[in-house]
Amino acid sequence: MFRKLHEPAEAVTVYVEGKPVVAEPGENLAAVLLRQEAIWSRPTPVKGSRRAPYCMIGVCFDCLARVDGVASVQTCMMPVRDGMTVEHQQRRRCLPS
Amino acid sequence: MHPEIIVIGAGTVGAAIAYGLARRQHRVLVLDGDDRDHRAARANFGLVWLQGKGQNMPAYQQLSRRSVDMWSGFASKLTDLTGLDLQYEQNGGLAFCLGEDAFEKRRSDLQRLHNQLGGAEADWRMLDRAELARLLPKVRLGPDVAGASFGERDGHANPLQLLAALHSGILRLGGELRRNAAVRQIVPSEAGFTVACGNETVSAPRVLIAAGLGSQALARQVGLEIPLRPQRGQILVTERLEPLLPLPTSGLRQTREGTVMIGATHEETGFDSSATAAAAADLSRRTLRIVPSLAEAKLVRQWAGLRIMTPDGCPVYAQSQKHRGAFVALCHSGVTLAALHATVLADAIAAGQLPDSLDIFHQSRFDVPKAA
Amino acid sequence: MSKTDLLIVGAGPAGMTAAITARRYGIGVLVVDDQTAPGGQIWRSVETQAASERGDILGRTYQDGKATTDAFRASGAHYEPRTQLWQVEPGYRAFVSHDGKARTIEAKAIILATGAQERPAPFPGWTLPGVLTVGAAQVLLKTAGQIPAKPVWVAGCGPLPLLYIVQLLNAGGQIAGYLDTTPAGNHWAALQYLPRALRGAGALLKGLAWKAILRHRRVPVIRHVVELEAHGSDRIESLSYRTADGREETVSADHLLVHEGVVPNVHVPLGLGCAVEWRDQQDCYVPVLDPWGETSKAGIFVAGDGAGIAGAKAAQCRGALAAHRLAVQLGYADEQNMLKDASCVQKSLARELALRPFLDTLFRPRSRIFSPTDDTVICRCEEVTAGEIRAMAQIGGCGPNQIKAFTRAGMGPCQGRQCGYTVTRILAELENCPASEIGFYRVRPPLKPVTLGELATLDQEGEVV
Numbered sequence: 001m002f003r004k005l006h007e008p009a010e011a012v013t014v015y016v017e018g019k020p021v022v023a024e025p026g027e028n029l030a031a032v033l034l035r036q037e038a039i040w041s042r043p044t045p046v047k048g049s050r051r052a053p054y055c056m057i058g059v060c061f062d063c064l065a066r067v068d069g070v071a072s073v074q075t076c077m078m079p080v081r082d083g084m085t086v087e088h089q090q091r092r093r094c095l096p097s
Numbered sequence: 098m099h100p101e102i103i104v105i106g107a108g109t110v111g112a113a114i115a116y117g118l119a120r121r122q123h124r125v126l127v128l129d130g131d132d133r134d135h136r137a138a139r140a141n142f143g144l145v146w147l148q149g150k151g152q153n154m155p156a157y158q159q160l161s162r163r164s165v166d167m168w169s170g171f172a173s174k175l176t177d178l179t180g181l182d183l184q185y186e187q188n189g190g191l192a193f194c195l196g197e198d199a200f201e202k203r204r205s206d207l208q209r210l211h212n213q214l215g216g217a218e219a220d221w222r223m224l225d226r227a228e229l230a231r232l233l234p235k236v237r238l239g240p241d242v243a244g245a246s247f248g249e250r251d252g253h254a255n256p257l258q259l260l261a262a263l264h265s266g267i268l269r270l271g272g273e274l275r276r277n278a279a280v281r282q283i284v285p286s287e288a289g290f291t292v293a294c295g296n297e298t299v300s301a302p303r304v305l306i307a308a309g310l311g312s313q314a315l316a317r318q319v320g321l322e323i324p325l326r327p328q329r330g331q332i333l334v335t336e337r338l339e340p341l342l343p344l345p346t347s348g349l350r351q352t353r354e355g356t357v358m359i360g361a362t363h364e365e366t367g368f369d370s371s372a373t374a375a376a377a378a379d380l381s382r383r384t385l386r387i388v389p390s391l392a393e394a395k396l397v398r399q400w401a402g403l404r405i406m407t408p409d410g411c412p413v414y415a416q417s418q419k420h421r422g423a424f425v426a427l428c429h430s431g432v433t434l435a436a437l438h439a440t441v442l443a444d445a446i447a448a449g450q451l452p453d454s455l456d457i458f459h460q461s462r463f464d465v466p467k468a469a
Numbered sequence: 470m471s472k473t474d475l476l477i478v479g480a481g482p483a484g485m486t487a488a489i490t491a492r493r494y495g496i497g498v499l500v501v502d503d504q505t506a507p508g509g510q511i512w513r514s515v516e517t518q519a520a521s522e523r524g525d526i527l528g529r530t531y532q533d534g535k536a537t538t539d540a541f542r543a544s545g546a547h548y549e550p551r552t553q554l555w556q557v558e559p560g561y562r563a564f565v566s567h568d569g570k571a572r573t574i575e576a577k578a579i580i581l582a583t584g585a586q587e588r589p590a591p592f593p594g595w596t597l598p599g600v601l602t603v604g605a606a607q608v609l610l611k612t613a614g615q616i617p618a619k620p621v622w623v624a625g626c627g628p629l630p631l632l633y634i635v636q637l638l639n640a641g642g643q644i645a646g647y648l649d650t651t652p653a654g655n656h657w658a659a660l661q662y663l664p665r666a667l668r669g670a671g672a673l674l675k676g677l678a679w680k681a682i683l684r685h686r687r688v689p690v691i692r693h694v695v696e697l698e699a700h701g702s703d704r705i706e707s708l709s710y711r712t713a714d715g716r717e718e719t720v721s722a723d724h725l726l727v728h729e730g731v732v733p734n735v736h737v738p739l740g741l742g743c744a745v746e747w748r749d750q751q752d753c754y755v756p757v758l759d760p761w762g763e764t765s766k767a768g769i770f771v772a773g774d775g776a777g778i779a780g781a782k783a784a785q786c787r788g789a790l791a792a793h794r795l796a797v798q799l800g801y802a803d804e805q806n807m808l809k810d811a812s813c814v815q816k817s818l819a820r821e822l823a824l825r826p827f828l829d830t831l832f833r834p835r836s837r838i839f840s841p842t843d844d845t846v847i848c849r850c851e852e853v854t855a856g857e858i859r860a861m862a863q864i865g866g867c868g869p870n871q872i873k874a875f876t877r878a879g880m881g882p883c884q885g886r887q888c889g890y891t892v893t894r895i896l897a898e899l900e901n902c903p904a905s906e907i908g909f910y911r912v913r914p915p916l917k918p919v920t921l922g923e924l925a926t927l928d929q930e931g932e933v934v
Binding site: 044050057077 | 510517604609641849882886
């Protein structure tokens with residue numbers, strides 16, 4: 001896991017699988033996921049192997065997650081917002097019925 | 098190797114016939130073009146399809162039927178030989194109708210075609226919205242969907258795995274496949290044909306031209322004039338999704354991998370094979386009228402292919418009168434017809450004579466009487 | 470739809486400098502950027518971090534970026550952050566997405582300043598959670614002020630791993646070890662270019678200083694690592710390496726950061742059909758450009774590392790030159806005056822480029838990344854292995870596009886950004902020919918995935934900005 005060097009002067013709350021965690025305005029969601037104690041990863045749609053943020057610049061698509069109910073969001077390109085929810089994306093994506 | 102036949106073109110048409118010839122112990126040399134050529138075989142939608150085909154030429158519907166009836170056996174033989182799964186499924190196929198008018202028009206079109214064919218029991222029926230919804234339990238249909246036509250014998254396959262398997266099959270059966278060997282010239286001679294490709298020439302008693310849009314110029318060299326034009330078809334494909342569509346439909350099918358393919362446009366834009374945002378927008382709009390939940394799905398790729406179109410849209414199978422031994426095979430439904438190409442057509446070319454049943458597909462149907 | 474004289478894609482050193490220069494001529498400029506703030510990767514978050522403690526950790530070169538972002542903000546260029554370009558069509562029409570809404574931008578000219586990405590360097594286990602690129606770790610330091618919590622392994626070649634290690638140590642982080650993959654012969658090969666490179670002695674001295682810090686801080690350095698493998702089931706648990714002299718070791722690992730150089734982002738020019746050429750010394754394709762950065766398509770320019778890797782200073786020069794040229798083309802300046810202004814930029818660019826042969830040769834990556842073992846996943850999206858590529862090449866080896874069709878490598882959402890070069894190199898090895906003869910995937914739209922909903926609502930008309 002990663003750790004922050006500083007205590008954020010300002011903080012927002014992001015819900016990771018329902019659990020509230022502290023995030024700092026200006027950082028992206030993938031950074032928050034990488035700070036979680038249990039490593040954050042998703043099973044791929046192809047073989048179900050595990051993936052986690054890798055490139056952090058939007059070119060690898062390994063950091064996909066469900067953000068505020070919308071799947072296939074690149075978390076490394078998504079700035080945090082107060083109250084944002086993030087959930088694991090499981091293999092192939094389900095569309096809302 | 099001294100080939101008995103040179104097949105020009107390793108797309109789905111050329112490769113299927115070459116595979117069929119190789120199965121009949123013919124020594125086959127297949128000449129393939131460059132990786133970046135126009136390749137309809139790599140732009141295909143992947144339907145193995147009957148419903149609605151041949152409205153202007155019932156023989157085309159009958160030809161497609163013969164092929165569809167053979168597809169399952171053809172696929173399993175090819176899989177046994179190569180180990181590649183063509184992902185063929187024949188559980189029926191749908192054509193959605195947006196609005197009651199379209200629904201009624203579809204019904205009458207299919208009925209007219211059915212009447213033309215005569216005799217046979219109908220293998221299609223119209224499904225109203227409620228029946229359609231039962232068939233697609235995971236789809237919430239858009240409000241405009243009036244229903245669909247359902248073709249019992251329709252199906253789909255992975256066209257890229259089909260192409261890979263045909264190539265693999267040709268090689269396994271002892272055929273030769275030469276890459277980056279675009280053909281410049283065919284010279285008829287006493288002993289057959291000499292073909293110039295790349296930096297070399299190859300000769301054989303017979304030659305089959307199955308070079309898609311490149312066939313027009315080559316066929317002329319063996320005395321066959323074939324009017325051809327490219328017709329652009331653009332296709333979209335989404336990210337992998339959980340199973341949503343249990344059946345293929347004429348413009349929408351979910352692949353084994355889970356991606357949803359959306360197609361296709363029919364554009365008269367010459368040899369321009371670029372993919373356009375306008376087409377992506379049009380195809381998306383039409384799709385969301387049918388399955389609104391796809392609005393959230395991500396498009397991962399869009400491409401354009403060039404259909405090989407004859408004036409009537411039907412295939413051309415011909416042997417040159419002037420230079421016997423030179424054959425042409427062209428169509429824009431190489432996947433559906435692959436089973437027939439690998440069997441009936443390969444047999445005929447091996448025998449040196451196309452059967453009477455294929456006369457109607459001779460290119461001479463396009464000959465314009467010359468003014469006196 | 471919006472209209473602009475000049476569309477600039479990317480707001481790193483090249484994009485910002487192009488915008489600043491173009492604005493001086495009075496050209497109407499719209500800058501779209503997929504990041505949240507200007508700076509590009511090198512100056513990510515510099516506006517908020519330059520003056521902070523984090524800025525001190527990252528160093529002067531980073532902090533200096535603030536002057537450019539300030540000038541960019543003051544330039545009068547219209548800036549649209551978090552806006553992704555997904556298609557460009559002749560005309561020129563650019564299609565972009567912002568917050569789930571797609572729209573069209575009509576531009577007389579476009580400067581692509583989309584920079585570079587880290588070179589995909591596949592090895593067994595590189596897809597495991599806990600393996601990240603060094604660049605990714607540095608982005609995390611810049612944007613979130615965060616570092617690996619436990620001692621971290623760094624493996625790779627090039628200036629970036631050295632720079633990041635120094636930054637991490639300054640931040641109080643710990644290095645488990647540096648697996649230096651620089652091939653043994655590179656130093657000798659690079660020497661011939663040293664005299665020319667001395668014109669840019671500052672950069673060279675910086676490199677030496679970093680190495681001194683590593684020695685001083687007793688960072689374990691294992692040199693000439695030729696093979697690397699990460700192990701674990703759901704995440705990296707250990708790694709093994711082998712050195713050129715045959716030393717093998719397996720060690721436990723919490724995180725592994727890898728880096729084997731950077732390559733230009735050529736997807737946009739390729740998608741547009743701009744001519745590209747193989748640059749052997751950098752092991753990548755670069756767009757074919759005139760001295761001003763104009764591609765084979767009139768009115769489309771490439772500036773910055775997207776034009777060939779040369780670093781931030783060169784990127785700024787290239788951005789400025791493209792804007793100077795466009796000022797004449799768009800009728801905002803006469804050629805004579807422009808040439809006067811541009812001449813000192815041209816000199817600076819030449820000075821920066823003089824360094825490259827030395828650096829490119831010194832940091833040329835190890836051969837294994839271009840010829841991964843059969844069991845290595847090379848397409849991260851579709852999980853295709855090098856062995857599967859080789860097997861299909863025996864059947865359908867007519868080129869990368871046929872391989873893509875037969876194996877699905879390159880068909881995932883990253884659009885071949887992680888496997889394109891590997892497929893090209895594997896085919897080149899099998900055919901025993903230079904990579905330049907193999908070519909690259911045909912780049913299909915969209916350049917970045919876009920939802921069908923966005924496409925369906927794509928506006929065709931609109932206001933003029």
